[in-house]
Amino acid sequence: METQVIIPDIDPISVPAPIWLLKILLLLTFTLHILAMNVAVGGGLIAAVTEFLGKKNNSQNHFELSRSISKMLPPFTAFTITLGVAPLLFLQVLYGNFFYTSTILIAWPWLSIIVIFILAYYGYYLYSFRWEKLEGKRFVVVLISALLLAVIGLIYTQNIVLMLTPEKWKEIYFNNPHGTSLNLSDPTVIPRYLHFMVAALAVAGLVVIMWGIKKIKINESLGKWGIRYGILWFIVPTLLNIIIGLWFLISLPKNFIMLFMGENIYATVYFMIALLAMFVSLILMFVALNSAKPLAKIIIGKVFLLLTIVMMVLMRHELREAYLQPYLNWDKVQVEPQWGVITIFIILLLAGIVTVIWMLKKSFGQKSNVDPVELS
Numbered sequence: 613m614e615t616q617v618i619i620p621d622i623d624p625i626s627v628p629a630p631i632w633l634l635k636i637l638l639l640l641t642f643t644l645h646i647l648a649m650n651v652a653v654g655g656g657l658i659a660a661v662t663e664f665l666g667k668k669n670n671s672q673n674h675f676e677l678s679r680s681i682s683k684m685l686p687p688f689t690a691f692t693i694t695l696g697v698a699p700l701l702f703l704q705v706l707y708g709n710f711f712y713t714s715t716i717l718i719a720w721p722w723l724s725i726i727v728i729f730i731l732a733y734y735g736y737y738l739y740s741f742r743w744e745k746l747e748g749k750r751f752v753v754v755l756i757s758a759l760l761l762a763v764i765g766l767i768y769t770q771n772i773v774l775m776l777t778p779e780k781w782k783e784i785y786f787n788n789p790h791g792t793s794l795n796l797s798d799p800t801v802i803p804r805y806l807h808f809m810v811a812a813l814a815v816a817g818l819v820v821i822m823w824g825i826k827k828i829k830i831n832e833s834l835g836k837w838g839i840r841y842g843i844l845w846f847i848v849p850t851l852l853n854i855i856i857g858l859w860f861l862i863s864l865p866k867n868f869i870m871l872f873m874g875e876n877i878y879a880t881v882y883f884m885i886a887l888l889a890m891f892v893s894l895i896l897m898f899v900a901l902n903s904a905k906p907l908a909k910i911i912i913g914k915v916f917l918l919l920t921i922v923m924m925v926l927m928r929h930e931l932r933e934a935y936l937q938p939y940l941n942w943d944k945v946q947v948e949p950q951w952g953v954i955t956i957f958i959i960l961l962l963a964g965i966v967t968v969i970w971m972l973k974k975s976f977g978q979k980s981n982v983d984p985v986e987l988s
């Protein structure tokens with residue numbers, strides 16, 4: 613088949629802000645979206661395993677933790693969605709002609725996200741509100757909900773990769789013009805997706821560590837157990853993610869691998885910092901595991917993990933620009949900044965973030981209402 617790549621024209625309406633600013637906002641809001649997603653998906657999976665272990669070993673510690681996670685899952689699912697809307701808008705403004713086309717090609721799986729999401733969200737509410745009543749069914753309810761959310765992530769990855777590969781669009785469309793295609797045959801999709809999901813477990817592990825730190829004040833043995841358990845949830849997935857990350861890297865076309873090996877100075881520097889920061893956070897968590905006073909190591913470890921995530925987001929951005937480079941011409945894009953609207957957006961975004969932090973402090977910053985005596 614003759615290779616013919618047709619890219620829809622850029623939207624004739626001028627872009628309302630400088631391209632650099634839109635890219636920064638895209639990356640910033642995407643990072644926030646992914647952090648919330650990590651707690652919603654990773655937290656759900658950890659809760660499922662914790663329910664299972666709690667039942668198997670008849671362990672109150674496990675149940676105390678899963679009860680606390682159950683309260684976090686509905687709000688963090690809501691944060692994932694609301695923090696997803698902002699990058700969706702910036703993605704459409706910047707890369708709309710690529711993103712809309714790939715979305716149409718996988719239209720039905722894409723639209724199914726709404727149904728999958730409602731079922732998963734309902735499950736999380738059920739798990740949270742009926743925690744006591746569900747008893748033996750808790751494991752199944754939270755596992756199914758978390759897996760459903762994880763399926764949404766898989767649909768996202770397929771679309772985000774498909775928008776980067778316009779040379780595949782024609783073949784996909786003529787093989788199946790009904791919008792029921794998937795993009796699983798792309799060798800980068802599965803490792804890229806697993807890289808996100810396994811990282812979600814590690815980040816949710818940090819939330820468990822924070823939970824342990826909070827509990828230590830009212831129940832020392834429970835708190836210490838929580839910290840150790842959370843550290844293990846951080847360390848094991850992170851070690852696994854080194855292998856998956858490598859798999860993702862070598863699954864990329866060779867010219868893109870070279871970007872991170874010196875060909876693109878930004879991509880290479882981000883990659884080096886990410887690797888270094890990841891190893892530092894891993895070492896700190898390993899040391900914290902056997903430390904009598906682990907707090908400082910954990911806090912510094914968290915800062916390095918955040919740095920790793922930010923670097924990975926930047927690497928992902930460089931990769932996207934490289935994929936689309938043959939088709940993108942930013943000079944052609946008409947820019948007419950609407951500074952008033954942008955200022956309002958930034959003020960509201962900051963106010964939103966402050967409100968969410970305040971809400972989280974109010975909801976999860978209080979002392980546990982469970983009597984420590986119950987936790988033998």
Ligand code: HEM
Nearest residue numbers: 642649692693696697699700703761764765768769772808
């Ligand atoms: C709760 C279920 C969701 C999960 C598990 C999830 C997960 C993910 C993952 C893993 C990615 C990265 C894909 C990749 O680069 O390979 C992603 C990207 C993205 N998500 Fe979500 N997502 C969810 C819901 C949403 C919703 C409801 C929205 C919008 C309202 C949204 C907006 C976005 C956007 C715009 C991107 C791409 C940003 C970019 O490429 O720069 N997500 N999501």
